[in-house]
Amino acid sequence: MTQKQEQLSKNQQIVLNIIEKAKGPLKAYSILYNVQKRGIKAPLQVYRALEKLIEIGKIHKIESKNAFIACKNSDCEISKATAFSICNNCEHVKEIKNTKLSKYLSNFEDNSGMKYKKYNLEFFGLCRDCKLKQ
Amino acid sequence: MTQKQEQLSKNQQIVLNIIEKAKGPLKAYSILYNVQKRGIKAPLQVYRALEKLIEIGKIHKIESKNAFIACKNSDCEISKATAFSICNNCEHVKEIKNTKLSKYLSNFEDNSGMKYKKYNLEFFGLCRDCKLKQ
DNA sequence: CTTAATTTGTTATAATATAACGTTTGTTAT
DNA sequence: ATAACAAACGTTATATTATAACAAATTAAG
Structure with a gap:
C-alpha cells in the first residue's frame, strides 16, 4: 500500500468532518457555528482549515456562493x-x-x-426535480 | 436597424465607463473610490449599477476575484x-x-x-509574459 | 396626466475574509 | 534526546465585500 495518508491537524479534521457530513456546500460562518461546540472559536481558525483542505484537494470552494463542499472526485488528489x-x-x-x-x-x-x-467551471440551470415542479 | 439600444441610467453609465476604461477587472470599492468625484457616494449605488450591468451583459463578475470586467464579447448580448x-x-x-x-x-x-x-469558467495559469520571465 | 416601475440617495448593518502577534505542537537532522 | 525549523493554534482587531430598509426622485407607459 503506497497510499499516502494525509495527516490532518485537529482543526482541519473537525472542519472536514462537518463539510463531509453536510448535504450541500457550507458557508464559512455556518461552519464556525457548527464547530463551536468542538472548541473552534474564531473565523480565522475556520478559514485556515479551509485553506489547507482546499490546498490538498479535500474540499472545493464554490466561488459563486462563497461556500465549501467536500470533494467527491476521489481520483483528483490535488x-x-x-x-x-x-x-x-x-x-x-x-x-x-x-x-x-x-x-x-x-x-x-x-x-x-x-x-x-x-480551472473552475460552474454550470447553472434547473435540476431535474425543480424542472418537474415548474 | 433593429439594434436595441440599451438605455443606461446615469449611475449605470458612470460605472460602466470606469470599468470599460480599466485595463483589468475592478473591485467594487475601487470603483466607488473612482466615481466619488462624479457624485456616487455609497457602495449600494455601485452595487446596484453593477447588478444591472451584469444583467444586461455589459460586464461580468470574475468570481474568484470579486471583481468586475467589461464584456469584450460583442455578440453575447446577454x-x-x-x-x-x-x-x-x-x-x-x-x-x-x-x-x-x-x-x-x-x-x-x-x-x-x-x-x-x-455557465462560468475560469482558467488559471501563467500568461505568456509571465512564463518567459520565470 | 397619472399610474406604475425603476432608479436614486442615504443610513445602517450583515456577511465574508485577513492582518498581526505570540504560543504551542509537530518534524527532521544531528 | 534535543536543537532547529516548520506548521498549526489561539486571540484580538480590523479589512473587505455586500445587502436591508425606507423614502424621494425620475422615467416609461397607458
Whole structure:
C-alpha cells in the first residue's frame, strides 16, 4: 500500500468532518457555528482549515456562493480541475465527474497559446426535480 | 436597424465607463473610490449599477476575484456563457472568445440529464509574459 | 396626466475574509 | 534526546465585500 495518508491537524479534521457530513456546500460562518461546540472559536481558525483542505484537494470552494463542499472526485488528489452543476432554484450543488469534459478543458488552449494548469467551471440551470415542479 | 439600444441610467453609465476604461477587472470599492468625484457616494449605488450591468451583459463578475470586467464579447448580448483566463502571477484577466469552447459547454449534459442555461469558467495559469520571465 | 416601475440617495448593518502577534505542537537532522 | 525549523493554534482587531430598509426622485407607459 503506497497510499499516502494525509495527516490532518485537529482543526482541519473537525472542519472536514462537518463539510463531509453536510448535504450541500457550507458557508464559512455556518461552519464556525457548527464547530463551536468542538472548541473552534474564531473565523480565522475556520478559514485556515479551509485553506489547507482546499490546498490538498479535500474540499472545493464554490466561488459563486462563497461556500465549501467536500470533494467527491476521489481520483483528483490535488484538485485543480473542478466543475459543478448548480440548481438556480433549490441551490443544489453537485460536482461533475466527466472524463471527457475534464480532458477537454485540461487540454484547452486559447489563441494566445496560454496553457492552463487549473480551472473552475460552474454550470447553472434547473435540476431535474425543480424542472418537474415548474 | 433593429439594434436595441440599451438605455443606461446615469449611475449605470458612470460605472460602466470606469470599468470599460480599466485595463483589468475592478473591485467594487475601487470603483466607488473612482466615481466619488462624479457624485456616487455609497457602495449600494455601485452595487446596484453593477447588478444591472451584469444583467444586461455589459460586464461580468470574475468570481474568484470579486471583481468586475467589461464584456469584450460583442455578440453575447446577454451573457450567460462566460470564460476567462487568469494569470496567477500578474493577475491579468482576459475573456476567452472561442466558439468551439462555448458550443461545447453550452451543449454539455451531465449524466443526470440536466441541461444548463448558463455557465462560468475560469482558467488559471501563467500568461505568456509571465512564463518567459520565470 | 397619472399610474406604475425603476432608479436614486442615504443610513445602517450583515456577511465574508485577513492582518498581526505570540504560543504551542509537530518534524527532521544531528 | 534535543536543537532547529516548520506548521498549526489561539486571540484580538480590523479589512473587505455586500445587502436591508425606507423614502424621494425620475422615467416609461397607458
